[in-house]
Amino acid sequence: MIDNTDAVKLLDSKRNDAVFVATMNANNVNFGLPTVTSNEKLDFPVSGAMSKASNVALGLALAQPNRKVLCLDGDGSLLMNLGAMVTLTSKAPKNLVHILFNNKVYAVTGGQPIPGSEEVDWEGMAKSAGYAKVFSFDNLEDMTNGIDEALSAEGPVFVHLLVKPEIENTPVQFRTPAKRTVHTAIADMPETLGIKR
């Protein structure tokens, strides 16, 4: 299994000017993208509606076809909105990489198992849904060796990461608040992307 922080750190080191649309553990303020990001102005945390990160990423990728968009998704989230995989592939954005952080649990609610977590074949589902390329890594060495190919492939690309569960069991109101939120991103990202309104 891959350590969550190692995964986001590696992805961040490869980002160039990519937008990261991140949710759940991948965006955790203690061990996720906010702890390693090298360009938070291009980080778009999606916390407003669980399961919708890949939809937001699809919209951004369609609006900005010349910019790479990486969606850092969670397995519980994606299962809540599984049709989003097909919605995404039906538009087939070449600039979109959908990266699934699969920890097999609802980590932010105390670590309850996700339905089917031992049976679901994410690679198979992604292939069936029509992603142009599908990759899967279950250790950091393989991810380090293979991530360049995944990030440079013509999309839509799906990357399955088997990551260690990092359980939180603190009620939301008592957690460390995120410095960068969906509201921050919506407020400043258009300018960062060079969009005039």
Place this chain on the structure above:
Amino acid sequence: MATQEVILHPASVVAELKKNDISHVVWLPDSETNFMYQLLTNEPTLDLVPVCREGETMAIAAGLWVGGKRPIVLIQNTGIFEAGDSIRGLGLDVNQPLVMLVGYRGWSRHGLTRDSAARFIEHILHAWGISYYLIETDDDADRISLAIEEADKTQKPVAVLVGTEFGS
């Protein structure tokens, strides 16, 4: 006495979208908007984004909006019920100026409707504080422009209830 032709042509709606520089229509087909499909797919200035479930539409629209585009959502009132958390989290909470064209299944001017999709929809919109317009005929189509203007001005989602099936 002349009777009003209660019909809404897709061309009237598309003309409104074009007039307001709408770039994308994020939609899930329904019976009220069925006849829109052919015209939308043939309209080069509009990119159609079909979804599998209505809650996706507001999130995709949010990404398009942040990316500099002007999307609109086209779903049925049943989809508004399904999409509640998206409307809350990625519409209202983030001040997305999103116009939602909503097929008003069950709408009737003639007595009570038995369709709960129609009976509940306006109450739900009121509860969320989402203002809305009703369109039934070509004469009403310019209310789409009013809705877009209001969404831009208030930076909030606005609904347009389509109270008739489109005519071909």
